[in-house]
Amino acid sequence: MSLAHVTRRGLMTAGAALAFAFGSVTGAFAQTPPGVLIVGQIAEPKALDPAAVTAVNDFRILMNVYDGLVRYKQGTLEVEPALATDWTISEDGTEYTFKLREGVKFHDGTDFNADAVVFNFERMLKDDHPFHNTGPFPLAFFFSAVDKVEALDPMTVKFTLNAPYAPFLSNLAYPTGLIVSPAAVETFGTDFGRNPSGTGPFKFAEWRSNEAVVVEANPDYWGGAPALNAVVFRPITDANTRTAEMLAGGIDLMVEVPPVALSEFQGDAYRIYEQAGPHLWFLILNAKEGPFADKRVRQAANYAINKEAIVNDVLEGTADVAAGPTPPAFAWAYDDTLSPYPYDPDKARALLKEAGAEGAKLTFYVTEGGSGMLDPIAMGTAIQADLQAVGLEVKIETYEWNTFLGQVNPGLEGKADMAEMAWMTNDPDTLPFLALRTDAWPDKGGFNSGYYSNPKVDELLEAARVATDQAERATLYKQMQEIVHDDAPWVFVANWKQNAVTSAQVENFRLEPSFFLLLKDVAKN
Amino acid sequence: MTGYILKRLLSAIPVLLGITVIVFLIMALIPGDPATAILGSYATPENVARLNRDLGLDKPLVSQYFIWLSNMLHGDFGTSFALNRPVIDEVLERFNATLVLAGTAFVLCAIFGVMAGVISAANQYGWADKTITFAVLLGISIPSFFLGMMMILFFAVNLRWFPVSGMWPIYGDRTIWVLLHHLAMPAIALAVVATGVVARLSRSAMLEVLRQDFIRTARAKGVDERGVIWRHALKAAMVSIIPVLGIQAGFVLSGAVYIEIVFQWPGVGRMLVDAILKRDILLVQGGVVFVAACYVIFNIAVDVAQSLLDPRIKT
Numbered sequence: 083m084s085l086a087h088v089t090r091r092g093l094m095t096a097g098a099a100l101a102f103a104f105g106s107v108t109g110a111f112a113q114t115p116p117g118v119l120i121v122g123q124i125a126e127p128k129a130l131d132p133a134a135v136t137a138v139n140d141f142r143i144l145m146n147v148y149d150g151l152v153r154y155k156q157g158t159l160e161v162e163p164a165l166a167t168d169w170t171i172s173e174d175g176t177e178y179t180f181k182l183r184e185g186v187k188f189h190d191g192t193d194f195n196a197d198a199v200v201f202n203f204e205r206m207l208k209d210d211h212p213f214h215n216t217g218p219f220p221l222a223f224f225f226s227a228v229d230k231v232e233a234l235d236p237m238t239v240k241f242t243l244n245a246p247y248a249p250f251l252s253n254l255a256y257p258t259g260l261i262v263s264p265a266a267v268e269t270f271g272t273d274f275g276r277n278p279s280g281t282g283p284f285k286f287a288e289w290r291s292n293e294a295v296v297v298e299a300n301p302d303y304w305g306g307a308p309a310l311n312a313v314v315f316r317p318i319t320d321a322n323t324r325t326a327e328m329l330a331g332g333i334d335l336m337v338e339v340p341p342v343a344l345s346e347f348q349g350d351a352y353r354i355y356e357q358a359g360p361h362l363w364f365l366i367l368n369a370k371e372g373p374f375a376d377k378r379v380r381q382a383a384n385y386a387i388n389k390e391a392i393v394n395d396v397l398e399g400t401a402d403v404a405a406g407p408t409p410p411a412f413a414w415a416y417d418d419t420l421s422p423y424p425y426d427p428d429k430a431r432a433l434l435k436e437a438g439a440e441g442a443k444l445t446f447y448v449t450e451g452g453s454g455m456l457d458p459i460a461m462g463t464a465i466q467a468d469l470q471a472v473g474l475e476v477k478i479e480t481y482e483w484n485t486f487l488g489q490v491n492p493g494l495e496g497k498a499d500m501a502e503m504a505w506m507t508n509d510p511d512t513l514p515f516l517a518l519r520t521d522a523w524p525d526k527g528g529f530n531s532g533y534y535s536n537p538k539v540d541e542l543l544e545a546a547r548v549a550t551d552q553a554e555r556a557t558l559y560k561q562m563q564e565i566v567h568d569d570a571p572w573v574f575v576a577n578w579k580q581n582a583v584t585s586a587q588v589e590n591f592r593l594e595p596s597f598f599l600l601l602k603d604v605a606k607n
Numbered sequence: 608m609t610g611y612i613l614k615r616l617l618s619a620i621p622v623l624l625g626i627t628v629i630v631f632l633i634m635a636l637i638p639g640d641p642a643t644a645i646l647g648s649y650a651t652p653e654n655v656a657r658l659n660r661d662l663g664l665d666k667p668l669v670s671q672y673f674i675w676l677s678n679m680l681h682g683d684f685g686t687s688f689a690l691n692r693p694v695i696d697e698v699l700e701r702f703n704a705t706l707v708l709a710g711t712a713f714v715l716c717a718i719f720g721v722m723a724g725v726i727s728a729a730n731q732y733g734w735a736d737k738t739i740t741f742a743v744l745l746g747i748s749i750p751s752f753f754l755g756m757m758m759i760l761f762f763a764v765n766l767r768w769f770p771v772s773g774m775w776p777i778y779g780d781r782t783i784w785v786l787l788h789h790l791a792m793p794a795i796a797l798a799v800v801a802t803g804v805v806a807r808l809s810r811s812a813m814l815e816v817l818r819q820d821f822i823r824t825a826r827a828k829g830v831d832e833r834g835v836i837w838r839h840a841l842k843a844a845m846v847s848i849i850p851v852l853g854i855q856a857g858f859v860l861s862g863a864v865y866i867e868i869v870f871q872w873p874g875v876g877r878m879l880v881d882a883i884l885k886r887d888i889l890l891v892q893g894g895v896v897f898v899a900a901c902y903v904i905f906n907i908a909v910d911v912a913q914s915l916l917d918p919r920i921k922t
Contacts, residue, residue: 120777125881129691136645218661220645223654275691291692291700292873294777314777318871319881322756326771329764453647484639484886491643491650516651527653 117311119588119606121599122324122336126292126317129275132260133206133219138453138506141257142337142599143295143315147189148260148280151180151199152251154596159360159412159508161251165194165261165281175246175550182237186304188263189285196233201264203231203241213267216274221258225250246548248555249509256508257598283308283602292317309590309605328352328583334606335584335591337599341398341457347583355582357593360411361454362404362513363504365465365573368494370533373442373474378433380570383500384423386430386472387465393576396460401576406567407518408510408559409577411595414552415510417560420567422574430472443475447490447501452483454504456578462502465573493524493531500573501531506597510559515543518566534571611914615907623900627679630895631672634888640664641688641886662688664888675892685889689882694893698875702897704774705874707786708866709859711794716801716859717852721841723802724809724848728817729836739806746803752865755796759869762792772871793870797862801855808851812844819843846917853909857902 127140132148135141151166163169166180186194204211206222227247232240243250253259266279278286283305284297295315301307316333318324325343328336339347339354347354367374367383374380389403405422408415434440448462449455459480466476479498481489490501505513515522520535522528539562546558567574580597589605642658643650659665666674678685684694723743727736763771769792775781776789816822817840825839826832864876871877875894882890 115778126690128689134691136647136649218658220642220654220658221649223649291690291697292878293773293775316773316777318772319877320868320871323759323772323869323871326759326764330767330771332771332773482639483884484644485637487643487647487650488638488640492652524652527651529651 116587116606118314119310119312119335119601119604120314120316120333121601122327122333123315123317124321124324124338125319127295127315130278130286130289130295131216131275132257132262132280133202133222134217134275135257136220138597141597143297144257144260144278144280145282145598146284146313146601147278147282147286147297148257148262149282150254150256150259150261151182152255152259154252154255154594154598157592157595159252159595160414161255164255171550175248175548176243178241178243178250179234180239180241182239183304184237186281187302188266188279188281189300190263190266190269190279192263192265194261194281195236196239197236198264199239199261200231200233201267202261203228205267206258213271216267216272219258221256224253224256224258246550248547248549249511252509255596284313287312303602305602308602310601313601328585331585334588335582337580337582339581339583341400344398344400344581344583351586353584353586353588353591355584355591355593356400356579357581357595358402358409358411358577358579359506359595359597360409360508361504361506361578361580361597362407362409362574363401363454363456363461363502363576363578364404364407365575366490366494366501366503366532367571367573368499368532369535369571370495372499373437373439373444374499374532376437376439377569378437379439379442380573381423382430382433382437382439382472383469383474383573384570385426385433386474387468387573387575388425389422389575390425392461392464396457396464397576400581401456401578404574404577406563406574407514407572408563411577412510415556415559417563420563423570427468427472434472434474440473441475444469444477444499445497446476446478447486447494447498448478448480449483449486449502450480452486452504454506454578455483455502456504456576458502461575465575490531491524491529493533495533503531504578508596510555511543511547514539514559514562514566515547518571519543532571534569536565536569539565539569608911608914612907612911615910619903619907622903623896626899627676627892627896628672630892630899631675634886634891635668635671637886639886641888644884644886645688675889679893679896684893687882687887687890689885689887689890694889697878697890698894698897701873701875701878701894702901704872705860705863705867705876707774708790708793708797708872708874709856709863711790712797712801712859712863713852713856715794715798716805716855719798720802720805720855721809721848723806725813725836725841727806727810728813729832731814736810740810743803743806746799747807749799750865751796751800751862752869754799755793755866755869758792758796774873793866793872796869797859797866800862801859804858805848805851805855809844809848812847813840815847816840816844842916846913849909849913849916853906856905856909860898860902 123139125139127143128135132144149165152161153164155162165183167183169178169180171178182196188194205213206219207225207228227243228241229244230242234240263279267274270277276289283300283303285300287298288296296312298312299308318327321340324336327333367380369375393401393403403422405420410416449458462478466478469476494501507513517529518534519540522530523533524531542558542562546555549555580593582593584591587607590603594600642655646654687694687697690697723739727739730736759771762768770789774789776785822840825835863874867874867877879894
């Protein structure tokens with residue numbers, strides 16, 4: 083017995099010592115300093131070189147450190163001047179001439195001018211550029227239409243395209259088009275991604291691997307100094323841990339709040355933000371073979387799936403029901419006369435009967451996760467149940483995201499009848515052009531994995547791509563949406579609303595439809 | 608003894624070579640490639656082929672393997688695709704963090720596990736034994752990631768005694784106390800299961816030893832009970848406890864993966880999970896080879912320690 087006594091006493095002493103030690107530092111971490119915004123990110127960034135990265139997570143930092151020639155107008159997806167003050171487009175749509183903003187300096191003190199712009203695009207696009215080896219530049223194809231970039235004078239730059247390409251301006255507003263300091267690239271070479279220098283409202287201060295990226299206010303910003311002194315981006319990969327950090331005061335702002343965690347943030351201590359973005363969650367239907375080759379069966383699937391239930395119950399209201407192939411966030415190009423296929427299982431059964439597809443067996447590719455895929459397994463299961471209810475026999479095959487892409491992108495032929503998919507784009511052209519045209523079938527290098535083909539849609543999309551007048555483009559896109567809605571090559575399921583939570587001290591925050599995080603005007607008391 | 612250690616070290620070489628082959632093959636065989644992972648939605652065959660060429664992944668597999676192996680023998684582990692920095696920097700930094708976490712958890716589970724086992728055995732069927740056995744059962748049954756989340760909820764979110772996650776605070780000095788403050792919850796969460804296993808096995812090892820003749824002799828000689836248990840019995844029992852500790856070290860190291868995710872600890876386990884999901888081939892390969900090498904060396908150390916305690920084991 084004496085043995086147990088000694089140990090217990092020892093344990094208590096040790097416990098008391100530990101409690102004392104921890105108690106003494108407890109006060110130190112409770113609150114984050116005012117003027118410094120701590121942002122909970124979903125992952126460690128790859129690099130802070132806008133030409134080299136592809137993830138929305140990295141864009142959230144970059145958009146605050148760099149500017150592009152143009153940017154999206156607040157609250158919209160329409161472009162407005164940024165580093166370029168205005169521009170002219172030639173009659174045939176192949177020459178874009180930009181007048182640049184005077185007196186802008188990069189954070190490293192060098193001047194922003196036409197040579198800097200030329201350097202940026204040649205670095206990305208020309209294999210023989212001396213700094214092309216600072217890549218790879220996976221999204222350089224956004225500018226593959228660019229034939230030549232030249233400085234006409236120190237403050238004028240001209241892009242010559244190999245063919246008219248209407249999305250060019252909105253691609254320039256995308257992070258891949260952000261302008262980096264040539265001097266910094268020359269100094270740091272392949273290490274530029276860890277030593278970034280741009281013209282944005284915040285300048286890079288420090289990157290502690292797996293802990294934080296710190297940026298500080300740029301008092302000389304051409305658009306006025308930001309309200310914050312500094313922003314700290316903390317990578318917290320696990321959504322539950324991110325939620326806990328937000329609740330414990332370790333971060334001031336968190337993005338991509340899991341739907342189930344939103345209820346934790348009710349009340350005065352937090353503010354919840356929501357913003358629909360250019361996102362579409364859909365099912366690719368195999369229109370080449372099997373039951374979905376018949377348009378009536380594809381429409382039946384659209385009627386049979388209870389999309390309201392999916393967005394409200396599975397996604398807890400963090401998405402809206404999608405009506406067609408173009409997300410409403412592209413307000414100027416969106417056809418608001420379209421309404422979603424209503425949930426109508428009887429109509430679905432009738433259509434199936436008419437097509438003779440009752441009791442058809444379907445293989446359904448579901449992914450476990452992936453960018454923009456929301457809650458793919460739960461959504462897939464709900465869809466399976468809805469389709470079973472109208473008499474379709476659905477077999478789910480689940481794959482990890484990269485494997486899934488490897489299965490779906492080469493086309494569904496011979497493998498599956500339907501597959502989940504989601505896209506986030508920056509121009510209404512991108513998704514339909516890459517995934518609905520006949521020339522975008524997988525064997526031609528596109529993403530039309532369901533082999534949809536309608537010559538009229540092809541024609542409209544080709545015409546919209548070369549039209550430089552926005553009103554004309556809008557008309558063409560609206561016609562395309564109507565046809566695609568009726569042809570139903572996809573089941574249109576949901577448009578994701580991006581969400582964010584801030585503590586009550588954070589002011590002037592807003593989410594953008596572009597899904598970028600712009601912090602210039604944000605303040606923290 | 609030196610000869611024995613040398614022999615064990617030499618025998619580790621084929622093991623490590625085998626590991627390089629296996630991890631290389633696994634990364635080559637799993638579907639999906641880094642270019643697809645990087646490009647995501649934009650992974651057209653054309654874009655993928657171009658990016659693979661830029662990443663140097665268009666060479667035949669066999670030559671990729673030997674390039675990797677010979678670079679590694681020259682100390683060059685390559686550059687991570689997803690993090691854009693040298694693999695060796697990332698692995699060393701991350702492994703350091705894991706060692707701090709797993710090392711602390713290991714020390715905790717060794718001390719408390721053996722102590723609990725000894726106390727249990729010394730008081731067989733007494734109240735201390737019953738309490739400990741019950742606590743051990745509870746500890747073994749709780750998944751560590753769940754325990755970690757509950758600890759965060761209770762001690763960090765509600766009571767605010769500890770920080771939720773991370774290894775260091777964003778601001779302030781990096782003192783040992785600050786580190787301990789961040790370390791306490793993850794280390795305890797990680798140690799709980801291992802402590803239970805060690806306690807159970809220590810208890811049975813001790814009970815076996817306590818029944819042996821030399822214990823009866825020691826008691827007959829008039830050695831006091833504490834001396835019998837801690838000096839005579841425990842030393843003999845350690846021969847069978849140490850290999851269990853060796854296994855638990857491996858367990859703590861692999862269990863660290865969950866804990867590192869839950870507590871956002873910047874360790875090598877979380878790094879490997881992220882790297883696998885992003886198909887960051889060189890980082891996975893480098894990380895696995897490095898961890899495997901450490902594990903092999905640790906096992907040799909355990910065997911050596913065992914042979915020091917029990918000369919019969921030396922061969």
